[in-house]
Amino acid sequence: MSQEQENRTLNQQETVEGIRWNESGLLPAVVQDAGTLEVLMFAYMNPESLRLSLESGQTWFWSRSRSELWHKGGTSGNTQAITSIHYDCDSDTLLVKVVPEGPACHTGETSCFFREIPLNTSAAAPVAKAAETEPSANLADSGRFAVLGELERVIAEREAERPEGAYTTYLFDKGVDKILKKVGEEASETIIAAKNKDNAELRLEVSDLIYHLLVLLQERKLPLDEILEELSARHERPRRD
Incomplete structure (x- = not known):
């Protein structure tokens, strides 16, 4: 170990x-x-x-x-x-x-909380409208990528507060060379898991890789939003083939 x-x-x-x-x-x-x-x-x-x-x-x-x-x-x-x-x-x-991987409920519903109690007041309507119209704080906070935005926030908080005993604190204390080393190690382990056709291990290694890449982006002060915007711009460019 x-x-x-x-x-x-x-x-x-x-x-x-x-x-x-x-x-x-x-x-x-x-x-x-x-x-x-x-x-x-x-x-x-x-x-x-x-x-x-x-x-x-x-x-x-x-x-x-x-x-x-x-x-x-x-x-x-x-x-x-x-x-x-x-x-x-x-x-x-x-x-x-x-x-x-599939529905959470034994009935086949996505969520176990699919039955709603009708309300006798319209007080909740303005809240629902605001939730529909207000833009997300950043691209990483929306939809299925919300966990990336939350992880980016926590990593930034760890860098600022440096709580004792936290692994993220350890990485920032050691500096960019240590962070780069971990990115390289996790990338290698991701490749090995993929070559072994072990999806359970691949899931874990990719998660570790993404985490360490986010630490690297924080160390370099490069927001995740800029990465997502770059990917979006590439997707929108006309295809040459």
């Missing part, structure tokens, strides 16, 4: 130990689509299911009705690849952001 992996494991253990499990040893987990930010489902985790989720990169939960662990999508194939896990200020609820 590399030093980086050891540090990551230690941080995970410290976090899990600080979580406030309820009297049944469980924790509510809200699952949200990392791209659309739609709430997909609500379930419970225990320490073992959280450990499995962290190790596998996919969601595992504890079934209260069956009193057993269950891997979301293990039977149906509708798995959820985890992009981040947050816990609230009271350390008693998890927010799990995922990239879903």
